[in-house]
Amino acid sequence: MSVWDDLVGQHPVVEQLRSAVDASTPGGGAGPAGGGSAGGSTSGKMAHAWLFTGPPGSGRSTAARAFAAALQCTETPRGCGHCASCHQVLQGTHADVEVIRPSGLSYGVKETRELVLRASSSPSGGRWQIVLFEGADRATEAAANALLKAIEEPPPRTVWLMCTPSPEDMLMTIRSRCRLVTLRTPPVRAVADVLVQRDGIDAQLAELAARAAQGHIGRARRLATDPDARKRRNDVLAVPRRLTSVGPAVIAAEALVKAAEAEAKVTAEELNESETTALRQALGESAKGRMPRGTAGALKDLEDRQKSRATRVKRDALDLALLDLASYYRDVLTLQLGAGSDLVNSDLSAELRTAAESGPPEATLRRLDAIMECRERLEANVNPLLAVEALTLALRI
Known part of the structure; x- marks a missing residue:
């Protein structure tokens, strides 16, 4: 067992990070960050700023967390996965590893300045003071500029680990000062x-x-x-065969949005329950469920953050539903072009072949473009139901 076990299909990344961990041993030092990929000349060196990129689900945060654990590990080989330091980092309780997960749609400059200040302190017991910034692409422009100043002149024992889907999601000036770790979609x-x-x-x-x-x-x-999750996905994949006229198309749009909201509700409730329970216990909740005086403000702040996160979770769930829908038309296009690639929705192969025979590839491409346009509209804060209604009407043409 080691901290790298949860990185699925990412062998080049594991080797890159292991080499950096070895270079971070006392006497190994930590040179300037600089850009570079797993195959670059600087890939085996330690750096003060790292940018973990890759498609959703590739394991960006998992890789960054494993790297943080290996850097703090007290055993040999580093990243053993069973020492106290590894366990604390993986559980999120290590005093010198701060994990930032933006709860809302953006991460502001005030929060970033406070984070930079905390990151400048010396490690209290670990080898490094580490900041693991998940969703770093949610930083506002002002926040990114504040982050840049910290990365340009980091304290000698501070390491920044930032996670984004793509390098282009960060300012070029930040990218150029980070060691790039590129994860791929696992097979x-x-x-x-x-x-x-x-x-x-x-x-x-x-x-x-x-x-x-x-x-x-x-x-x-x-x-x-989760059978309910499979059912919600099947409902999304049923949309194409329901687009028989304008009325059903509008109804299908409403069903698609509701399916995404149901998915988001499950995710949000799971997160909210654990967070609220942990905070109430930390604030001194009594056996009868009563809270000490003066704790209402902290609970209200948590509630506000959870509401903000719920908005983001709903948007992400709807975007995921649109990607599922795109996979349907991707399969149709694969069959139309005779590409020979494996189908994503192989259990619908008969239906997909019928759809492929019912029209030309150009029509399928237009439908895929319509889905991508809907995603862009949602990113621009267009009303979800209106955006999806426009999409379903475009899909039936």
């Missing part, structure tokens, strides 16, 4: 093997879930273990 077979070996999932169901999730490990696990 379907590797994801299915993880579900079988670690979660005890039936091999056939694991294969279907891994293929449907398109390499997104967390979603594959949810699809494999």
Whole structure:
């Protein structure tokens, strides 16, 4: 067992990070960050700023967390996975590793300045003061500029680990000062093997879930273990065959939005419950559920953050539903062009072949473009129902 075990199908990344951990040993030092990929000349060196990039579900945060644990590890080989430091980092309780997960749609400059100030302190017991910034692409322009100043002149024992889907999501001036770690979409077979070996999932169901999730490990696990999640996805994939006229198209749009909201509600409630319980206990909740005086403000702040996060979770869930819908038309296009690639939705192969025979590839491409345009509209804060109604009407043409 080691901290790298949860990185599925990312062998080049593991080797890159292991080399950096070895270079960070006393006497190894930590040179300037600089840009570079797994194959670059600086890939084996330690740096003060790292940018973890890759498609959703590839394991950006998992890789960054494993790297943080290995950097703080007190055993040999580093990143053992069983020492106290590794355990604390992986559980999120290490005093010298701060994990930032933006709860809302953006991360502001005030929060960033406070973060930079905390990051400048010396490690209290670990080897490094580490900041793991998930969703760093949510930083506002002013926040990114504040972050840039910290990365340009970091304290000698501070390490920044930032996670974004793409390098282009960060300012060029930040990218140029970071060591780049590029993760790929894990192979379907590797994801299915993880579900079988670690979660005890039936091999056939694991294969279907891994293929449907398109390499997104967390979603594959949810699809494999949660029948309701599979049903919601099936409802999304049923949209194309429901677009028989304008009326059904509008109804299908409403169903699509509601399915995404149901998915988001499950996710948000799971997060909210654990957070609220932990905070109430930390504030001194009595056995009868009563809270001490003066704690209402802290609970209200948490509630506000959770409401802000709920908005983001709903948007993300709807975007995920649109990607599922795009996978349907991707399969149709694959069949129309005779590409020979494996189908994402192999359990719908008969329906997909019928759809492929009913029109030209150009029409399928227009439908895929309509889905991408809908995603852009949602990103621009267009009303979700209006945006999806426009999409379903475009899909039926």
